[in-house]
Amino acid sequence: xxxxxxxxxxxxxxxxxxxxxxxxxxxxxxxxxxxxxxxxxxxxxxxxxxxxxxxxxxxxxxxxxxxxxxxxxxxxxxxxxxxxxxxxxxxxxxxxxxxxxxxxxxxxxxxxxxxxxxxxxxxxxxxxxxxxxxxxxxxxxxxxxxxxxxxxxxxxxxxxxxxxxxxxxxxxxxxxxxxxxxxxx
Numbered sequence: 001x002x003x004x005x006x007x008x009x010x011x012x013x014x015x016x017x018x019x020x021x022x023x024x025x026x027x028x029x030x031x032x033x034x035x036x037x038x039x040x041x042x043x044x045x046x047x048x049x050x051x052x053x054x055x056x057x058x059x060x061x062x063x064x065x066x067x068x069x070x071x072x073x074x075x076x077x078x079x080x081x082x083x084x085x086x087x088x089x090x091x092x093x094x095x096x097x098x099x100x101x102x103x104x105x106x107x108x109x110x111x112x113x114x115x116x117x118x119x120x121x122x123x124x125x126x127x128x129x130x131x132x133x134x135x136x137x138x139x140x141x142x143x144x145x146x147x148x149x150x151x152x153x154x155x156x157x158x159x160x161x162x163x164x165x166x167x168x169x170x171x172x173x174x175x176x177x178x179x180x181x182x183x184x185x
Contacts, residue, residue: 017103021096028092035084112137
């Protein structure tokens with residue numbers, strides 16, 4: 001059984017980690033809100049510019065030449081917005097992972113220290129019980145490491161897929177815009 005001082009210290013450490021994670025989550029929310037406000041302002045400015053450009057055209061040919069530019073601009077801005085949101089989420093996730101890993105490492109050290117102390121102070125004849133505890137600790141650490149590695153690999157796959165999708169969308173927009181211009185001419 002864990003002494004009360006160690007239990008209190010463990011709970012305090014966990015609470016400190018949770019408060020730090022809450023702070024990081026709020027920071028991420030602030031960054032997304034700031035991005036949304038900047039995006040809204042830019043969208044309003046773009047709409048204003050597009051409307052003024054349309055109103056100042058002299059003929060239908062000039063108006064139709066503006067048409068292919070607008071969707072490409074919108075898609076590029078959506079891609080940029082998505083990339084910024086992804087970067088914010090990735091940053092916050094990395095900070096969460098770092099904090100959780102640090103807390104888990106501390107907990108693993110403390111648990112190993114308890115097993116070691118139990119092994120040193122164990123009465124004769126309990127060697128097999130200590131060996132089982134030590135083996136269980138190693139197995140739990142191995143499982144934790146495997147899950148952690150799988151999570152990192154999954155995050156890498158998601159990042160690669162996001163880049164592939166956004167690049168494909170941008171390329172599709174860029175190849176369709178010249179065709180629309182040729183059709184308008």
